[in-house]
Amino acid sequence: MSPAGGPGSSRDPRVDAFIGALPGWQQAICREVRDLVHAADPDVSETIKRTTQPYFVLDGNVCALLAARDHVNVFLYDGGIVPDPAGIITAGHGNKTARTVAFREGEAINAPALVEMFRQIIANNSAGGWRKLKQGR
Template identity: 30%
Template sequence: MNTLTESAESASELIDARIEALGDWRGDMLARLRALIKEAEPEAIEEWKWRGTPVWSRNGIICTGETYKQVVKMTFAKGASLPDPSKLFNSSLDGNTRRAIDIREGENLDEEALKALIRAAVALNKTTARR
């Protein structure tokens, strides 16, 4: 087995463990976000970076999935360059590069709009990928 495959499997296992360890709505939400990312971009690669942050990539980082006491945060690496007609971004709005979505317990998630945002992030990564 090659190192890239082993790393991806290890990251997936670490994300599984994080979801299980949370054991509450945050774990459920992180699992749902993960599923939506895979639905929107089946070739997304799961990574584990920066001291324990789930990261999804395809030709560059798509987004991260961070968990805090009150929110699950999806941070899009190039969010400031993405169209957001459904106004999903509600955090990190002042930055020049990233944008984030803070999801609180009990909030409804516009899953179709989120998948469109994920696809837009992948498309942007493809156009800006180093060759």
């Protein structure tokens, strides 16, 4: 595994295999999201959960990837508490554990907004996780 995300990060070859099996446009989206989550914190690691789904974790789940026929979903494990000033959340507004940002072929990724959300999720995970933080609200 190459530490392409920096010191402490790990790239899981199973995530490489997941991405490599996708159509080219979905590969591009997944690679960019993968790079952004590692840019948010170099200690993020990768794993596979639910048999085939790539997850990015640091003190808890940060996000997961799911490729659908006409889009790629990025599930943000934030309990709905991370601010979304750029309005990038596309679904799951009422979900108690995760919200979704969906990307379709040809759509640009708002990298600064997504990285900021990743950083906030990671900070929340380090502070005990969104469940604990929600109880204190």
